[in-house]
Amino acid sequence: MDEAYAKCLDLLCEHEGWPLGHVYLPGDDGSVRSTEIWHVADRARSMAFVEATKRLTLAKGVGLAGRALVSGEPAWIADVRKDPSFPRAAQAAQAGVVGGMAFPVKVGDEVVGAIETFSPQRMKPNPRLVRILNQVGVQLGRVIERDQHQRDLAYRALHDELTGLPNRTLLLEHVATAQARARRSGEVLALLLLDIDNFKLTNDALGHETGDQMLRAVGERLSTGMRAMDIVARFGGDEFVILCEGLKDEDEADALARRVQFLLQQQVSVDDRWMSVSASIGIAIGSGGEAAEDLLRDADTAMYAAKRRARGTTARFDASMREEISERLRLADELVGAAARGELRLYLQPIIDLDNNRLKAFEALVRWEHPLHGLVPPGVFIPLAEDSGIIGEIGTWVLRESARWAAQIHPGVYLSVNLSTRQLEDPLIGETVRQALEDFEVPPGRLTLEITESVLLDGQAEQLARLEALRATGARISLDDFGTGYSSLSYLQDLPLDVLKLDMSFAARLIDGDDPHASTIIRTVASLAKGLGLDFVVEGIETTDQLARLRALGCPLGQGYLFAKPLPANEAVVFASAGRPGAGVQQQAA
Template sequence: MTTTSAPEPRLVREAFKVPSFERILEHLSHPVLAIGVEGDIVYANAAAETSFGGWILGLNIRDLLPGFALPGVAVRDASSILVTTRKDVAYDALLTPLGDGQFVVDLRSAGPSGEPAASADLDDLTGLVKRKLFMSHLAAALAQGPNFGVAVHCLDLDRFKMVNDTLGHGIGDLLLKKVADRLTGACRKGDIVARLGGDEFVVLQHGVEDPSDAEKLAARIVDLVGRTYVLSGHTINIGASVGVALKGDIGQARDVLRNADLALYEAKRAGRGRYRLFESGMEVLLHERREMEIDLRRALALKQFALNYQPFHDLSSDTCMGFEALLRWNHPVKGNIPPLDFISLAEENGLIVKIGEWVLRTACMEAATWPGELIVAVNVSPLQFKADTLLQTVSSALEKSGLPAERLEIEITEGALLDDTDNVLKTLKDLRELGVKISMDDFGTGYSSLSYLQKFPFSKIKIDRSFVANANADSEAILRAVAGLGSSLGMAITAEGVETVEQLARIRGERCTHVQGFLTGRPMAADHVAAFLANPHTDWKGSPR
């Protein structure tokens, strides 16, 4: 064998002289070559030189791998073949076209039978490639120039954790394998499907000539992954959220992956079970979100939170029965930040547990100063149930404030019952044994609310404001049905979001027992409660304000 010099083809020269890309390849543990149209080796990483005994640039690939068949200039899709060295060492070779008859050749050790050997770059459970190898494929694709269109699809599974928690990790593993199969089936030959860990997957799509190509694949993934699974006798329904980033002008693999991840976050924020393409504004949103997270972590320590209280009234006597505690954030620079802007973030990063504990303790302390038997209602996040400290926190808050347990009402949403129903129900029963009232908030917005009424006798049902605001036949029927159901089960029924006299009249006619909304009282600071109670005879009972 003799070493000869060969001219570097233009595309290969441009690709393999990108410093960050070359660094990635140099750290791989397996050989990677780049060959020109005649099979001349124009790039070899360190693992290739080690495997083949030194300097191999300029050699023809058939000098190393006898019988290697050049795929041809017209080939546009990646392919895999089995090759053997002169010493009968077998490799599984993945050939990725660079255009103009040039290829990247990725060599993996293969066993004696010709089957690829177990590799640190392959996921043990699904057989998909892992992050490190995926990033090398992505870097190679990005280095092929502006005419080689690719898209990255980041996805994770909606409701997968619930499957794992309720049916066990064995079923969860089977589900991940099925998802991997469906993803592979959704993609074309030459696309790369990887599992990054847990229920996170990523797809490298080749041959993207237009954004619509990426959108079609994303829609196909959402559809296929979201179809029903039957595993070991269990019928399972999950979904997939997908974020898509196109190659564009970005030359760094990590940047494209980050953009796809940002788009995934937006897809989940929009309601899950859908896809989003990356847009430049998403970077701004991420920056703002990070800033808010930093501010949110400081807010509790710097005492920037406060509680407002909105009254709710008994319709039979037109009297105030109590107040719902509503969290407010008074930012020193940004002013009052609405709960909708930060509660979901606090739930994502777990801060809601500490914040929720502060809300409980503060609400109990302030309500203890109110006269008579007025109730304070406090919303509790699903994460507070998962923290397994809720019962202790409530007991401590009642003890330190001196507030009787029957004057505290805990409000939960259906989300608190979804993930770990048995433990949540046990906590609710323990709270009720303390004497605390339990109500279900936003009733009617979930898909299994009625089943929970069978499992736990709530003190009160709060009908979501959407059914009050919409004066149509369907909303009227739901109001009537829920009020009748609550009455038959001995539960109080609160209609939320009442803002007009006309809405109040409808509520009175549907047997609701309580009302809450701007018409009957806006949220107020704690030091305004006494003045409100001193003047209870407002004109909402008979005429508009």
């Protein structure tokens, strides 16, 4: 762009015989900003004029260039040596110039610059010259517009559109430069990759516009709160990366991660409300010898390790994490097709009538019997199934296997089957349930479908419609893990529910002493469920003391290790034939 200005200025001055010309640009505040773009025919004679111009500061609308920038029209001074508004009169006389003129350069209706020229003769408005200047301004405007467009494209290619922060491409360029400096200095650098906790729930519950505002607020908080030399980037979604260089050791990286956590703990203003934010942070340390992509991958691995430990925590990468990731990926690959290969096992955990200690129902649970490793804990393979997208296939297997075993269990006992978010998103889930019941000739009323509260935040209108469709099959609907953080009484009023299951954490609080708060909550929810005509189940009963207290609080149903651990389906059939727990447990519970 500067080259285009200089070329036009030279051609114009040479064509008209003008010894001096200069380019001005508008400042952000509307003032006039001098540039280094000049046409000087006699440098020795004009040096005083040039230096005086460089020292000059013009307010908005002042001077030849200022008037052209504000009005968008050419401005003239017949004799600058005699004009009191022209501050460089003495230097103009020394340079041998008399008349002065400035004309604007436009992009559309916007004035983006002004060219000031001087003549050895008096100057006055000249229609011929105005036409020439207009053509020059138009051509320059096109060059500038094209340049601005290219700059805009380049900016967008390297910056996140939502927050204006550097994107992945630009960050990796910064990382490469920082690594070169680290190799020379012997200092270390760190990548901090942070993922905002529970962002999807915020997005779904409050809307995407609020979610976007939160991301912008977090980006601004990080940009202003970190060190001036740190580079904050956004990788899309709810992930941010901070490049920290010039560190003496790894402890400094840990301190910067704590700084990030502190910044995020201070509430951010989003949509006229103050919201708390937490993030899981992974740290990768570099010395300049590793590939930038590898450093980023290690930070990502550490972030997921932090998230598995607890929300709002930090983990620093080490080699064992990479081995753990490799093992998880291998298991994820081997999990594909496990149902078709006959490696899945159905386990059933009893739900007991606490008044008479009789069997009321079974909750269906899935186990994976790996051909080499034996039973893989559900806490390991269920998240793998959710991440890989095969949870729907496994859920369908559990549903059909539960219906198959229900046909062999006493007709007074119902089976409760968990539905994942992925299954509930399936528009054919109602037909899948209906087909399973028909294939194994199980009355619909013997099947209860369990959903968790978090599912309800994933597009409530759509999920409500799916639940209504499931209820239309004749199956019952249970709300699982009630009281785990997103509870709302509106769920109980609006959803087509038949069963309410209280999270096991409430029973756990009754182990050591009678927690008055837990007791009050349990009694209240039990009464509420009864008033709404819902079955009420308390999970996690492990001691006879808990059982006695829950009975006293009016809880009708419960499940837990006190009665039985999850049983293989064939053992559950034997358990069901007695209609009550085994003799030893019966004596304890009585």
